[in-house]
Structures are given as C-alpha cells and as structure tokens.
Amino acid sequence: MSHTTTTFFLDLINLLGIFxxxxxxxxxxxxxxxxxxxxxxxxxxxxxxxxxxxxLLIGATPPEAIANWHIMALAVLVGVGVFFFHHLFDHLRHPVLLFDAAGLGVFAATGAQKALTFGLSPVMAAVLGMISGIGGGMVRDILTAQIPVVLRAEIYASAALLGAAITLVGDFLHLPSIESTLAGASLTFILRMMALYRHWSLPRPR
Amino acid sequence: MSHTTTTFFLDLINLLGIFxxxxxxxxxxxxxxxxxxxxxxxxxxxxxxxxxxxxLLIGATPPEAIANWHIMALAVLVGVGVFFFHHLFDHLRHPVLLFDAAGLGVFAATGAQKALTFGLSPVMAAVLGMISGIGGGMVRDILTAQIPVVLRAEIYASAALLGAAITLVGDFLHLPSIESTLAGASLTFILRMMALYRHWSLPRPR
Amino acid sequence: MSHTTTTFFLDLINLLGIFxxxxxxxxxxxxxxxxxxxxxxxxxxxxxxxxxxxxLLIGATPPEAIANWHIMALAVLVGVGVFFFHHLFDHLRHPVLLFDAAGLGVFAATGAQKALTFGLSPVMAAVLGMISGIGGGMVRDILTAQIPVVLRAEIYASAALLGAAITLVGDFLHLPSIESTLAGASLTFILRMMALYRHWSLPRPR
Known part of the structure; x- marks a missing residue:
C-alpha cells in the first residue's frame, strides 16, 4: 500500500477514536x-x-487537536448529533462504556506509535499509549465528579497498556503500520469488553 | 493612541481578569x-x-503567570484581602458568579487575541479564548469537588466563545485592540449575567 | 564532595520523594x-x-518522568509492593499522610532548585517548588473524588513553600546543594508532621 493510503487509513482510525x-x-x-x-x-x-x-508530555506543541480544527469540528458535530439522537443508544446496555472501550483501543495504539516517533523508548512509548487511551475518560469522569473508571474498573488501563505494547511489537516486526494499529486497538477493545460483560477482574487487596 | 498606551491598557484589562x-x-x-x-x-x-x-496549549512556555511574578503576586494580595474583608461581598447575591463572569469575559477576549498572535487559525483562536475563560472556574470547581459550572450552567462557555469570536471579528476589521477586547469581554459578561438573573438557558435533552 | 557524588545524592533524594x-x-x-x-x-x-x-510549567519537555523510564519503574514496583505488603503500614496512624509529607518536602526542595536552573526568579522558583510538592497529592485526591488535602488542611502548602524558600536561601549562601536540599525538605516534613499531630492550624474566616 502506498504511503499516502497508509496515512489516510491511520487518520481514519484516529478519527474513529475521536468519534x-x-x-x-x-x-x-x-x-x-x-x-x-x-x-x-x-x-x-x-x-x-x-x-x-x-x-504535551512528548513535547509536540501545539497539540494536534489545537493545531488542526477538524478534530474539534468532528467532536462538536458528534456532540450535537448525540443531543438530538441519543435515544438511538437507549437499547445499548452500556453505551458510554462501549464507545469508551473503542476510543481506549484506538488511542492506546496510535498514541504509542506517535510517542515512538518522538524518540521515546519502547517501554515509555507503551506507557504514553496507555495515557493517550485513558486520558479522555479520566477527564470526563473528573468533570462529572466521579472516581475515574480507570481506577475503579475491571481490566481497563491494563488492556490499554497491553494493546499499546502489541502495536509496538508489530512495528518492531516491520508489520504494516495499519496492521499493528488494528491489532493493538482490537486487543484492547476486546479485552475491555470481555472484562465488562464477563465481569473479569484483577485481584484486590485483602 | 500610542503603542505603549495600548499595551498598558491591555495589561490593565488582563490584570482585571486576574483580580x-x-x-x-x-x-x-x-x-x-x-x-x-x-x-x-x-x-x-x-x-x-x-x-x-x-x-501550554499554544506552546508559549513558560506560561506568562510563571515567567512574571506580578500576576501571582496580585492574586495572592487579592486572596489575603478576601480573607479579611469577605463580609463586604455578603450583600451580593452571587459574588462568586459575578466575579467569575467578569474573569470569563476578560480572558475569553485576551486569550483569543494571544492565540491568534501565536499562529492559530481564527476558529481555533476563538476556541482557545473560550478555554482561557472557562479554565480557571473549571479548576476551582474540580478542586472543591463540584461539577464545573461550565457543564451545569445556563449560557456560560457559549458566552465565552461568542465574546472571543466578537473580539477576533473586531481585530479583523482593524478596530483598535482595546475596543475589540472591551467589546468581546463585555458581551460575554452581559450574556452571562443576563443568563444568571433571567434564568436563560439552552435546550436540554428530552 | 565531587560533582558526581553530589548528583548521585540528589538523584537518591529525588527517588526518595518518588518512593x-x-x-x-x-x-x-x-x-x-x-x-x-x-x-x-x-x-x-x-x-x-x-x-x-x-x-511542563518551566518548559522542560519531555518531563523527566517521561524521558527516563526508571522513575515510573520505581513507582510501579512500589505500587506492587504496597498491594502485597500493605498490612505492614496498618500500625501507622496516618500512613498516607506520613509518606505524603515526606514526598512534599523532597519535591518542594528539589523542585525549587530545578526551577532556578531553568531561569526562573527566586520567588517564582519557590512557588514552583511548592507546586512540585503539592501536585502529586492534589491529583491523587482529585482522582479519588476528595477535596485536595492542600485546600482542607492544616499547614501544608505553606510548609512546602517555606521549605522551598529555605532551600533557595541555602543555594544563595553557596551551601553544598545536598545540605540546602536536606534542610528545606526536613523543614517541610517536620512542619507538616507537627501540624498533623499537634493540630496546628492557620486562621479561618469568621
């Protein structure tokens, strides 16, 4: 696949996360x-x-969402759409959590790759991927005065970290960028949804 | 008006927002x-x-309030003053919200102008003005464990966005910087106060 | 003491704060x-x-904790250790607050020194030291939906500010860096613990 096509697909995947x-x-x-x-x-x-x-953490200022207006424009459109058509999601059991899991996966994968291109070590790039993934939901929960899902939850940040790591492994194996991204994002999404519906959880202190 | 006088007035307006x-x-x-x-x-x-x-978002580091001590010094003095003389505000119905509206207007206007000089597009400069305006109250509300007024409120962020936009329109019409700033800041302030006292509100989902 | 030894001790003190x-x-x-x-x-x-x-505030990007993996690695190890051995702290009256006070002191001292080397004025360097000290606890409290201890508390941010200032005074008197750091950090820690156990407090509004 040509370089332009790859960039196009990666942009598309990123917009999916914003969405x-x-x-x-x-x-x-x-x-x-x-x-x-x-x-x-x-x-x-x-x-x-x-x-x-x-x-901000990798020193890419101004951040992408500030430098380009199309990211915010998409988010605004989606917000307006949800205002008018929110009843469409009424039959979903956990609409907030379902879309949250999709965003978590996409941003974990693309965030890790971006951190790597900014010179971070693979381990820290995976951590940055996790942070990209959990940041949005964290701010959402803080703003609505809830303890962030990342701290309360069954497998959440751990799923993002694993997805970010898998994406980086794919890159190191010279897989096409899109394949690594999709693999990492899907892994995070699936792990998170399984944890939600199967009530998987990590051990708690006695 | 000379350039120095203009700068002086704009600095003064900014200090009013801090105040x-x-x-x-x-x-x-x-x-x-x-x-x-x-x-x-x-x-x-x-x-x-x-x-x-x-x-931080437009890449102007270190931020003005860190680079110059006089902004923090003013805020400290005001805080000490409020500690000793807070009873002066007791007859005001909503002292927190009144001063919040003034700060909202000033920062929306000056924030939009600063973002423009740092190379942002007009649309994103207006958004940055809004962020400058709502940021302070947002952090105040989070720190005192309340859902931020920006999310609960009658017209608030919308007033800041509109004021920021009007300021930029003034700049593009080559109005004197002070006039654009005052127009935008006043519009935001008046909209916000009207919304507060007349209980104006935007539509809510059914 | 040689330069290398000094750097080693300062790194060690910093890791103590992370710990x-x-x-x-x-x-x-x-x-x-x-x-x-x-x-x-x-x-x-x-x-x-x-x-x-x-x-982020002094413009040192990427931040130290992102650029070097060993800071996060230490914190992860400590977190895992606490999970398994948290009962060791059960006999302490306020384990969270005791370790919080130690971190507060260390970061106030080292944060002030770092801000100074990045060209901030002494007054703002002391403020940055205070921010370094109170930032961690603030985020911890926000994430667990509590009003930050810094705002509720007996002497807290004030102890950090004083410790940061003392560290800088030591540096201006050309004391060895380690001695200034230890003096500032200890002062903050002792003030904070005294305030906790003696119920010292600052005046409140009538």
Whole structure:
C-alpha cells in the first residue's frame, strides 16, 4: 500500500477514536441532564484530552487537536448529533462504556506509535499509549465528579497498556503500520469488553 | 493612541481578569470554610489556570503567570484581602458568579487575541479564548469537588466563545485592540449575567 | 564532595520523594478497595504528577518522568509492593499522610532548585517548588473524588513553600546543594508532621 493510503487509513482510525470518545462524553452529558452546550463541551473534552495530554508530555506543541480544527469540528458535530439522537443508544446496555472501550483501543495504539516517533523508548512509548487511551475518560469522569473508571474498573488501563505494547511489537516486526494499529486497538477493545460483560477482574487487596 | 498606551491598557484589562477570578476563587474558599492559605491558594489557582492552560496549549512556555511574578503576586494580595474583608461581598447575591463572569469575559477576549498572535487559525483562536475563560472556574470547581459550572450552567462557555469570536471579528476589521477586547469581554459578561438573573438557558435533552 | 557524588545524592533524594508519594498514592488505592492495577496507577500518578506539572510549567519537555523510564519503574514496583505488603503500614496512624509529607518536602526542595536552573526568579522558583510538592497529592485526591488535602488542611502548602524558600536561601549562601536540599525538605516534613499531630492550624474566616 502506498504511503499516502497508509496515512489516510491511520487518520481514519484516529478519527474513529475521536468519534467514539465524543459519543461516550456526550452520552454522559445526556445522562447528567446537561444542556446542549454542556453535552457538546463534555463530548469534545473527552475526545481530545487524551491526545492533548500525550502531545504535551512528548513535547509536540501545539497539540494536534489545537493545531488542526477538524478534530474539534468532528467532536462538536458528534456532540450535537448525540443531543438530538441519543435515544438511538437507549437499547445499548452500556453505551458510554462501549464507545469508551473503542476510543481506549484506538488511542492506546496510535498514541504509542506517535510517542515512538518522538524518540521515546519502547517501554515509555507503551506507557504514553496507555495515557493517550485513558486520558479522555479520566477527564470526563473528573468533570462529572466521579472516581475515574480507570481506577475503579475491571481490566481497563491494563488492556490499554497491553494493546499499546502489541502495536509496538508489530512495528518492531516491520508489520504494516495499519496492521499493528488494528491489532493493538482490537486487543484492547476486546479485552475491555470481555472484562465488562464477563465481569473479569484483577485481584484486590485483602 | 500610542503603542505603549495600548499595551498598558491591555495589561490593565488582563490584570482585571486576574483580580476577578482571584476574588471568585477566594470567595469559594471562604464559603468552604478553608484556612487563609487554602483561600489564597484557591484564589491563585482560579486566577492563573485558564491562562496557563492557554499558554501550554499554544506552546508559549513558560506560561506568562510563571515567567512574571506580578500576576501571582496580585492574586495572592487579592486572596489575603478576601480573607479579611469577605463580609463586604455578603450583600451580593452571587459574588462568586459575578466575579467569575467578569474573569470569563476578560480572558475569553485576551486569550483569543494571544492565540491568534501565536499562529492559530481564527476558529481555533476563538476556541482557545473560550478555554482561557472557562479554565480557571473549571479548576476551582474540580478542586472543591463540584461539577464545573461550565457543564451545569445556563449560557456560560457559549458566552465565552461568542465574546472571543466578537473580539477576533473586531481585530479583523482593524478596530483598535482595546475596543475589540472591551467589546468581546463585555458581551460575554452581559450574556452571562443576563443568563444568571433571567434564568436563560439552552435546550436540554428530552 | 565531587560533582558526581553530589548528583548521585540528589538523584537518591529525588527517588526518595518518588518512593514516598508512590506509597501514599498506592495506600489510598488500597483504602479505596481498588484492584492491583488501580493501586499501581494511583501510586504512579501520585509519584510523578508534581514533577511533570513542574516540568511542563518551566518548559522542560519531555518531563523527566517521561524521558527516563526508571522513575515510573520505581513507582510501579512500589505500587506492587504496597498491594502485597500493605498490612505492614496498618500500625501507622496516618500512613498516607506520613509518606505524603515526606514526598512534599523532597519535591518542594528539589523542585525549587530545578526551577532556578531553568531561569526562573527566586520567588517564582519557590512557588514552583511548592507546586512540585503539592501536585502529586492534589491529583491523587482529585482522582479519588476528595477535596485536595492542600485546600482542607492544616499547614501544608505553606510548609512546602517555606521549605522551598529555605532551600533557595541555602543555594544563595553557596551551601553544598545536598545540605540546602536536606534542610528545606526536613523543614517541610517536620512542619507538616507537627501540624498533623499537634493540630496546628492557620486562621479561618469568621
């Protein structure tokens, strides 16, 4: 596949993450009976915080979501859409958590790759991938005065870290970038959803 | 008006924003029965967070409030003043919200202009103005374990965004910088106060 | 003492701060009945947030805790250790607060010195020292939905500010770096512990 096509697909995957987190944030706004602007703001903040945190930490300023208007524009559109059509998600058991898991996977994978290109060591790149993934949901939960899901949850940050690591392994094996990204993102998503529906959990202190 | 006079007036307007947010933060500390240091810290954090967030996002490091001591010094003085003279505000119906609205307007206008000079596109500069305006109150509310007013409220971030946009429109029409700033800041302030006292609100999901 | 030995001791002191804050964060996770990953994440976040905040504010990107993996590795190890051996701290009256006070002192002292080497004025360097000290506990408290100890507490940020100032005074008197650091860190720690056990407090508004 040509370089341009690869870039296009990776951009598309990244927009998918923005899309998923914007839905998760906006749905939380709907559940909290916010007005349309609050819903949109919460959607946008959830969508961009992980990436902004990542970019600030690796020194990529201004962050991508600030330098290009199209990321925020997409998140705003999604927020407005959720305001009008939120009943479409009513039949889903955990709409916030489902879309949160999708965003978690995408950002863990793409975040790890971006950190690597900014010169971080593989271990720290995986950690940065995890941070990209968990940042949005963390800010969403803090803003709505809840203990972040990352701290309460069954497998969550651990799924993001594993997905980020798998993506990097793929890159080191010279797999096509898209394949590594999809592998890491899917692994995180599947692990997280399994944990949610099967009530998998990690050990707790006695 | 000479360039020096313009700079002087803009600095003055900015200090007004610091002043207003420091009062709003310190008053929240008084209401939460904090001690004098807690009150001062909350005043300072509320006053500087919006600008620091803006500067980190546009890559202006170290942020203005860190590079120059006089911003923090003013916020500290205001915090100490509020500790001793907070009863002066007792007859105001919503002292925290009144000063919050003033800070919101000033920072939305000056934040948008600063973002523009750092090369952001007009649309993103308006968004950065909004972020500068809402950042301080957001951190104040998070620190005192409340859902941020920006998410709960009648017209708030929307007023900041509109004021930021009007300021930029003024700049593009080559109005004197002070006039654009005052127009944008006043618009935000008036919209916010009207929303507060007239209970204006945006639509909520059914 | 040779330059290398000095650097070694300062690194050691800094790791002591990481160690102390990681215990304080992880213990909070244990108290909140989190699982092992939540405990480790909370320990790591508490340990690195103050330093990362300091580095972002003084423009030292990527922050030390991101550029070098050994800081996070230590925090992870401590978090895992706390998960398995948290009962060792059961006889301590306030384990979270005891280790928090140690981290507060160390980071206030070393943070002030780092800010000075990045060209900040002495006053702002002391403020940055305070921020380095209080940042970790602040993020820990926000993440567990508590009003930060820095705002509720008896002498806390004030102890950090004083310790940071003393460290800088030592540096200006050309004391060996280690001695200034230890003096500032100890002063903060002792003030904070005295305030805790003697119930010292600052005045509150009437």
């Amino acid at each position: 998923a987190f914007a839905i998760s944030g906006a749905m939380r706004g709907v559940r909290s009976q916010m007005d349309i602007f609050g819903i949109v703001v919460l959607g946008v903040v959830t969508a961009v915080s992980g990436g902004i945190l990542r970019d | 207003a947010f420091a009062i709003s933060g310190a008053m929240r500390g008084v209401r939460s029965q904090m001690d004098i240091f807690g009150i001062v810290v909350l005043g300072v954090v509320t006053a500087v967070s919006g600008g620091i967030l803006r500067d | 102390a804050f990681a215990i304080s964060g992880a213990m909070r996770g244990v108290r909140s009945q989190m699982d092992i990953f939540g405990i480790v994440v909370l320990g790591v976040v508490t340990a690195v947030s103050g330093g990362i905040l300091r580095d």
